[in-house]
Amino acid sequence: MTRNQLADLYRGYIDCLNRQDWEHLGAFVHPQVTYNATTVGLAGYRAMLERDFCEIPDLVFRIQLLVADPPTVASRLNFHVTPKGEFFGLPINGKTVTFDENVFYEFVDGKIAHVWSVIDKAAIEQQL
Structure with missing residues (x-):
């Protein structure tokens, strides 16, 4: 897979997340996916994402930076969201916050x- 193909595949994955198209998540995510070195599998990964969207109704993944170097993608994602209740153990309770996520992906097959x-x-803490 070329850099451009991998970047396009990643953009398709982000689009799948933003549409909450869980039925097609398996087209992008390996059945034995790991998250921060813990095997969660596709079902666990999907459950994590569904929970995120439930707790953050206005969740949108925005790509700020994308570097593709097969088989790896590095991305900086930006969020401007209004979580319900607590978020990462912080009392957000409906306040809008902006933050970034630095995330690395390794693709297999x-x-x-x-x-x-x-x-x-x-x-996030600085905004409270």
Whole structure:
């Protein structure tokens, strides 16, 4: 897969998330996907995303930076959201916050097999 093909595949994945098209998530995510070095599998990964959308009704993934170097993608995602209740253990309770996530993906057989994510919790804390 070329850099451009991998970048396009990743953009398709982000579009799938933003549409909450869970039936097609398996087209992008490996059945044995790991998240931060823990095997969660496709079902666990889907459940995590569905929970995120439930807790953050206005969730939209916005790509700020995308670097594709097969088989790896590095992305900086930006969020401007209004979580319900607590968020990362912080009392957000309906306040709108803006933060970034730095995330790395490794693709195996054309699907996301490994995800490493770091969310800028300090940026959220500063807004409270």
